[in-house]
Amino acid sequence: MLERNGHGGDLTTAVELFGVPARDLLDYSANINPLGPPPGLKDVLHEEWxxxxxxxxxxxxxxxxxxxxxxxxxxxxxxxxxxxxxxxxxxxxxxxxxxxxxxxxxxxxxxxxxxxxxxxxxxxxxxxxxxxxxxxxxxxxxxxxxxxxxxxxxxxxxxxxxxxxxxxxxxxxxxxxxxxxxxxxxxxxxxxxxxxxxxxxxxxxxxxxxxxxxxxxxxxxxxxxxxxxxxxxxxxxxxxxxxxxxxxxxxxxxxxxxxxxQSEYETRTRQLVAVERAWLEEELKRIGCLPYPGKANFMLVRTAASGPDASELQLILGKQGILIRLCTGFTGLDTRYFRIAVRTCMENERLIAALRGALCNQQGAEEVDWPSR
Missing domain, CATH: 3.40.640.10 (Type I PLP-dependent aspartate aminotransferase-like (Major domain))
Structure with missing residues (x-):
């Protein structure tokens, strides 16, 4: 299980479990800004070194x-x-x-x-x-x-x-x-x-x-x-x-x-999350999942009673380098629940394609049509 330390975002454990190099992992298990750090921060850290x-x-x-x-x-x-x-x-x-x-x-x-x-x-x-x-x-x-x-x-x-x-x-x-x-x-x-x-x-x-x-x-x-x-x-x-x-x-x-x-960065982040979250919600419904509504940069999702549960999805997607958060460690949630972050347009399309492939009992995202905007 990816959450052996109780939280998402554990890339070291993911590398051990799935054999995918850390640089190739697409991490939906941690709820971090999809834009990454604010532009210019790297220069600031270098100056403060x-x-x-x-x-x-x-x-x-x-x-x-x-x-x-x-x-x-x-x-x-x-x-x-x-x-x-x-x-x-x-x-x-x-x-x-x-x-x-x-x-x-x-x-x-x-x-x-x-x-x-x-x-x-x-x-x-x-x-x-x-x-x-x-x-x-x-x-x-x-x-x-x-x-x-x-x-x-x-x-x-x-x-x-x-x-x-x-x-x-x-x-x-x-x-x-x-x-x-x-x-x-x-x-x-x-x-x-x-x-x-x-x-x-x-x-x-x-x-x-x-x-x-x-x-x-x-x-x-x-x-x-x-x-x-x-x-x-x-x-x-x-x-x-x-x-x-x-x-x-x-x-x-x-x-x-x-x-x-960084006010411009803050505005761009909120706009991106609002647009991509709405798109993800609709696409998840199309493939038979139930996304719970909200406004944050993450969402709780429940799988259908038939088909792979969240633990199976985590394994299938993990082998493709995509990490999702299994929710069995949370009180009141069973193996049907997983959590995903909201990321960028291309990343979200890759996630949905992989989930569609897994839920359709196929081998991976490469074998299904990627969702169109």
Whole structure:
């Protein structure tokens, strides 16, 4: 199984399993910007190479100022981390919750961080019959019992999200029951209405809401590891005391500052994802799959009851150098579910051709007609 380490994007394992060189792999298992890093970033990293002889700024001041200016929040309300995963771990270790509520299926790190900290995990299940819509009333009820509540905004792997009004109501409920709500906005940058939906500014003054953002997905730099959080300065100061010194390296900090100023790249990314996602949804339906709706750069897909299941598809496509994310590790999802990223036009056509070949019990994409636009 490709997900032996619990996540997608594991090219080393893929090479071992499928015998395809890493340079030839088309990775749909990791939800990374299909455009790659912003143009010019390589030059920036080259220019900053000399800085490697010095320790990085332990407070990431320049990057915090850049985020502050972009979202009009105080630098004291911002924590920079070595990816969103580090921040999740810091939050759980810092608040020491007895009970942590998680909307399932969900990003695995929420429950894993809670269990490592000795907390009880309370599952708030989303129903396949409802398209995995986030169960709002169950969330509000969970605030009564849980000390911490994690919710993906949008949720990974389902792609579902809460509207702004529901988030406001959830934040108010958290105050009532003295719960801390963690909104994971790792993929919200891919939404064309990101500015309207994000809770990053409201969280900056809240003691009961923490927003987590990832820079690695949207800006195509997962190898650098970079993320940040927004919350009340007291929360940020408290959490930061648990962070190891120099957690975020020099090149990652400089990459973040540069990336935040690439507005044209951001617009092109959102436009590409919207167009290609819509095309993928239609083509997946044509070959008998059920794609769940959303707006992020990934989608959850269910195979038909007859024919290959997702684990078989992963093997068939893997041998062709195409990686998809099997979803059996997510609570509530079985071998019929897989997740794919949204990539470029030509790459998406190759994926659909390969899936069509596999589902038609043929040998590969070369033996079927490629989809036309």
């Amino acid at each position: 000399a800085g490697l002889v010095h320790y990085p700024d332990p407070e990431s001041r320049e990057l915090r100022r850049a985020i502050s200016q972009k979202y009009n929040i105080e630098p004291a309300s911002i924590l920079i981390g070595n990816g969103a995963a580090e921040i999740i771990d810091l939050i759980v270790r810092g608040f020491k919750p007895g009970k942590v509520a998680v909307v399932d299926p969900a990003f695995l790190e929420y429950a894993e961080a809670a269990l490592k900290a000795g907390a009880e995990v309370l599952s708030v299940p989303a129903s396949a019959d409802d398209g995995f819509a986030i169960p709002e009333e169950a969330l509000f009820a969970a605030c009564e019992e849980a000390d911490l509540l994690f919710i993906g905004q949008p949720n990974n792997p389902t792609g579902q999200w809460l509207n702004k009004e529901a988030v406001v109501r959830l934040a108010d409920t958290a105050v009532t029951y003295n719960t801390v709500v963690v909104l994971d906005e790792a993929f919200i940058d891919f939404f064309e209405d990101e500015r309207e939906l994000s809770f990053i500014r409201e969280a900056a003054t809240s003691r009961h809401v923490i927003v987590i953002r990832s820079m690695t997905k949207f800006y195509g730099i997962p190898g650098l590891r970079l993320g940040y959080a927004s919350s009340h300065p007291d929360n940020i100061s408290f959490i930061r005391k648990l962070q190891v010194p120099w957690s975020v390296n020099h090149l990652a900090q400089k990459a973040g500052v540069y990336a935040l100023n």
